[in-house]
Amino acid sequence: MNKNNFLKSLLTVAAIGAMPFLGMAQQRPNWQNLDLKTDTIFGISTDKAYKELLKGKKSTKVIVAVNDGGVEAQHEDLKRIMWVNTKEVAGNGVDDDKNGYIDDINGWNFIGGPKESVNFETLELTRLVRRDQARFANTTDANVAEKDKKDFDTFKARRADLEKQLGEAKANLSGITGFKNALDNLVKKMGKENPTAEDFANYKPTTEIEGRLQAALAEPLKQMSFKDFYEDQIVEGFDYYSRQANYNLNLDYNPRSIVGDDPNNSKEKFYGNNDVAGPDAMHGSHVAGIIAADRTNQLGIMGVADNVAIMGVRCTPNGDERDKDVANAIRYAVDNGAKVINMSFGKPYTWDKAVVNEAMKYAVSKDVLIVQAAGNENKDIDTENNFPNHKDLDAKTIASWITIGASGPKDDETLKASFSNFGKTQVDVFAPGVQIYSTVPGSKYKYLDGTSMASPVVAGLAGLIRSYYPKLTAAQVKEIIVKSVVKVNHNVEYKKGEGDDAPKVSVPFSDLCISGGIVNAYNALKLAATYK
Template sequence: MNKNFLRRVLSLSLVASISFIANAQQKPNWQNLDLKTDSVFGISTEKAYKELLKGKKSVPVIVAVLDGGVDLNHEDLKRVIWTNKKEIAGNGIDDDKNGYVDDVHGWNFLGGPKGSVEFEVLELTRLVRRDAARFANVTASTVAPKDKDAYDTFIKNRTELEKELGTAKSNLAGISGFKNALDAVVKKIGKENPTLDDFKNFKPQTPLDGRIKEAILDNLKGDDFKDFYESQIAEGYKYYYNQVNYNYNLDYDPRSIVGDDPNNSKERFYGNNDIKGPDALHGSHVSGIIAADRTNNIGIKGVADNVLIMGVRNTPNGDERDKDVANAIRYAADNGAKVINMSFGKAYSWDKAAVDEAVKYAVSKDVLLVHAAGNENQDIDVEKNFPTNKYLDGGVASSWITVGASGPLDGDQLKAPFSNYGKTSVDVFAPGVSIKSTVPDNNQYKEEDGTSMAAPVVSGLAALIRSYYPKLTAVQVKEIIMKSVVKVNHNVSNMKGADTVSIPFADLCVTGGIVNAYNALKLAATYK
């Protein structure tokens, strides 16, 4: 699913205190800066361009962004969007005979003749819906012995769904109450965008007004109220609203929009060519981190300077379907992508075998797959997280990198508090906190947090290496990235339940370090 949502633990009961975690203002482009010279734990990209790449030749590398959509007209992306030169735009003909009509800049596996899927249920919801039909007239005492394991799994999943839906409803009620009360206070202040002083000078008329004032004074600080309201209150409300009405809703099924058979994982040719879709914020942000135009002196700078972004829509606001993931990977591999960025994930899988087959196919085509570790602060050596590089048949994808998220400061807060980790399941960490990048419509930019932001830093690095050292294989590029990390030889803070514990950073991932472009390119130069 798109993990680009409110990752704060909001205690939104109006009796409780409200606690927001505001992003600290960071240096622009910090993910590309250098720890020694810039005092932020970036990946030394700018240093690499200045000292290692100046005057060197490169070749263009196609990076497929498997996501929710890409704004191909953004000022900082339009020059780096991939174009399928074998396809004639808008003629309604599959000119290159690849099975996808007018796929000029990529493909949308969430689309159909009349539009595109925006919201979806979670995989857990789909599994419960499927099994509720299967076990409609079955009880624990009447289930056939051969079906007992499946029935027990259904009961477990249904219980989990009911629990999560209940939590979502409670959170929605809490944030709705806070939002309504805050709206009333703002109306009493009489300004659409009140300042911190306006709240300080506000005279509460009720005890509730007083609690709202106190919460805002504690959290607004020097921020613009309108921005604060949109990012904290409105986004939180939208997130829980979507959970209740879409993600956990057994009666919601938008797949008829696509017009395929969602249960047939072998079906390949469906969708439309709208790579932007109804919500391209997440995918556009990811794309900018990888490849935002480094030559135009506006906006931001992507990691890679000679990349073409292929947009492949497979991720709705909800959980991606395994069928779409598999087809998106195959499409990218068949159409020339050498790096695939996958900033999505989920805790359940409908048809892992189909995804495994697609991953094996991409690996056979010398593609490097980069996957975000996830944002639940879980140890994914223990907790399930899909897709994964581990095949059902026991093998492991050789050209796959899983990425955790780090922050800008080299101290005990280096691990992003939300980032998943795993000593054997996560390969590397990369910057994923307060990352400014491109967002859709009107050439806008925004800071976002997540392993969704860390993965494209690594995808950009992989593309940079493949661009300047095109003879290297995907497996070699992975090896270079992992061998060239900056090792972190100290402990970091991590939440375990309600407690903060101190653990060695080396225990968070295979390499025990943060990726580094400068080191990686120096190492790449030694490969023959």
């Protein structure tokens, strides 16, 4: 999930001179489906493909699994396109289809239990440190056994990383809390719930802090309302760093008892519940809408694919997903008919990579295409860890697994999304992932950034290809998507390193991914038509 760069840059009120506001890309619903030549926006030409290539053409329904944090099945723009397990009788408490999952009508939740579902979870780093802290409780550099020295060194490095991240989270939480409190007081004095940029400009500061706040709000309020700024930036930032400090990086927090399984037994498969939304369906619902939001109902948005069914498979909490759940989610999707699986998640540490690799191989053996987000840390994942990855997998598996970076709307040096990971050997293609408008809980819609948004653009395209050309294999669909990109023949810029003073570098776009381009639905469907 995208860690908002704005939040990382927030300063404390005491130190702030001007808010380090990064700005927003121009918000335009559906831009990911537009055409570069016709619309001068670097979308994937979906609308053009429907008008010129697919009109009157028959298709076959394809199941696309959204392995994510939850999908709101009753959303106005999703309810018609949700997968329904017709072999199961809803609400009867019986495993009618005998697949091991009771009442799995729209999918399954691998992080749910008999009474509730996991919402917040630790990072994998936290879990690894907790495990090894018990193992090395009485170990020092002086008494460590030679056979344990490598593991002990790894533990110390991870513990230092955890302590560093926790310290930063607490500092950021303190900073944004101070900013929020000062801003709340200022707005209360102004006497308006949603003050305008003009209101702030006309206000006469009575303290130095008020003057700094006035300056800080000048730029953001040119681009959005105060209400939107406050909710999307301040409240989101406060919640984000609160989650980090209190849950994600907290060694004493462990919610797994909610599920009731043995989290260390990766062979265990039958646990969870049938609540595919869970306590927070924001991310998964947004992903689902990008893939296939109803194109016929004149509501909200239109997904990339027009004849797919969305299967919700909940495996990612607000924190890091567990490898056991990821593997089981893949197997569930495969066994229940999915032909494309979208995985908009990733993490820098892994507990049991082997069990995920085996699930990936199983998906490939059943002709299922895996679509994965590259991650949002602006890192080269050729050299930096990002799991799952295919660095130690066979060529056959890699042929049915495609990794996606995120691009923006302009065909210039800003084309690479500032947050997007990249990799000349690990990332296959890029797709729109900046300010993507899609479905969120409550039958509402929202703009979000991330490779989490770029991945479902490609999953939607894969579903579109498989529905109109059902004889194509998963490997062929990936090959078509990669071969049909719009090549980018210019340099792009990105910050090398973290912080406001990190230098910008300019590199050929072809250095960022295998294909050297942005996916294109029109080109892909034309190419698909040539395959026998």
